Amino acid sequence: MRLLPLETTKLTTESVKKLYEKHGAALAAYACCCGLDFASAEDVVQQVFLKLLQGKAAAAQAPLAYIYRSVRNASLNHRRDHQRETEVPRSKPWFTHATADRATVLSLQNALRELPEEQRDAVFLRVWSGMTLQEIAEATETPLNTVASRYRYALDKLRSQLGPSSEKER
Amino acid sequence: MEQQGDKLERYLAEFQPRAVRKLGVSPKGGHSWQRWLAAAAVVVCCLGTGYWQMRHARLKVKGMQLKSQTLLLTRIAMRDEKMFDQFLTDRSHNVLPSCQGEKSTLRVLAKE
Numbered sequence: 177m178r179l180l181p182l183e184t185t186k187l188t189t190e191s192v193k194k195l196y197e198k199h200g201a202a203l204a205a206y207a208c209c210c211g212l213d214f215a216s217a218e219d220v221v222q223q224v225f226l227k228l229l230q231g232k233a234a235a236a237q238a239p240l241a242y243i244y245r246s247v248r249n250a251s252l253n254h255r256r257d258h259q260r261e262t263e264v265p266r267s268k269p270w271f272t273h274a275t276a277d278r279a280t281v282l283s284l285q286n287a288l289r290e291l292p293e294e295q296r297d298a299v300f301l302r303v304w305s306g307m308t309l310q311e312i313a314e315a316t317e318t319p320l321n322t323v324a325s326r327y328r329y330a331l332d333k334l335r336s337q338l339g340p341s342s343e344k345e346r
Numbered sequence: 347m348e349q350q351g352d353k354l355e356r357y358l359a360e361f362q363p364r365a366v367r368k369l370g371v372s373p374k375g376g377h378s379w380q381r382w383l384a385a386a387a388v389v390v391c392c393l394g395t396g397y398w399q400m401r402h403a404r405l406k407v408k409g410m411q412l413k414s415q416t417l418l419l420t421r422i423a424m425r426d427e428k429m430f431d432q433f434l435t436d437r438s439h440n441v442l443p444s445c446q447g448e449k450s451t452l453r454v455l456a457k458e
Contacts, residue, residue: 193369201363218366225369271361284361303358331354 187239192228199240200225202304203247208270209288209296210251216258217270220250240305241315244297280338287337295330298323 187195200221207217224246269281288296297316301307309327313320423430 196369200366200369204366205363214364221366222369229369270364272364273361276361281361284358299358303355304363328351331351334358335354 187228189229191239192225195239195243196221196225199243199305202300203243205270205304206244206296206300207247207251208285209300210248211255211289212251214268214270216254217251220254221247224250238311238315240307241301241312244301244305248293248297283338284334287334290337291330291333295326295333298327299330299334302327 203221203224204214204217207220208214212220224243227246228243269278269285271281271284273281288299291299298309298312301312301315302309307315309323310320312318312327313323316323419430419433422433
C-alpha cells in the first residue's frame, strides 16, 4: 500500500474512538495476517490508536488507510523485536463464522496470509472495512484500475484456496 | 464473473473478525501499578511474619533460660547460703552499672 499523505490532520478523540470501535477487530485480524498471534495483534492495534489519541501521530486525510499502514508497520516491528522468542502455535482463530467449522476459518486465515501485501490490503479495506474501490484508490493514491485488478486477483486466489464452500449460493 | 466476485465477497463478509478489547484496557484487566502494589503487600506480609516468628522464638528461649536459672538459684540458696551470696555478688557486677569511672553517677551519689 503506497501512502504518501500530502496533508496531515489531528483526529479528535471521539473520531479515534469511533474508528477503533468500527475497525479495531478487522485491524487486529489484519495484524494477524502480518504474522502476529491474536494477543500481540490486539496490543499492536491498541498502541497505534493510543498514539493517535495522545496526538503523537497525525493521521492523513484518509485516516483508515493510514491506520492500516501504521498497524502493518507496527506489526512488522513487533515481529522483528520478538523474533528470538519461542513462537506459540497459531491455533486460536481470529475470525469467527456463524455456521462454518474451524477448519474453514483456518483455511481462510491461511489464504489471507498467503496473499501478496497489496492484494491483502485491498481485500481488508473492501470486505472488512467497507470501503469502495474508488475510496481505496484515493486513500492509497493508486489508480482505480490497479486497485480493481489487485482485488480481483485476490478474490481469484481466495476462491481457489477456499474451494467449493465459497461457491455455494447464499 | 462479476457475479461470482460478489458472491465470494458476501461469503467473506460472513466471517467476522474476532472482537478486540476496549481501547486503553490492559490485556489482563489490571494496571501495572496494581500488580506492583499487590507484590509489595505480599513482601511486607512475608517480612512481618518472619520478624514476628523470630521475635517469638527468641522470647520463648529467654523465658526457658530464666525459668531454669531460677530453679538452679533456688537449689543453691537452699543448700549453701554463702555460695548463693557469692553468686549474687558476682552476678551484680555484670548486671549493675559499674562505678569504677571517676565521674560515674553512682560514685557521685555514693559520696553524697
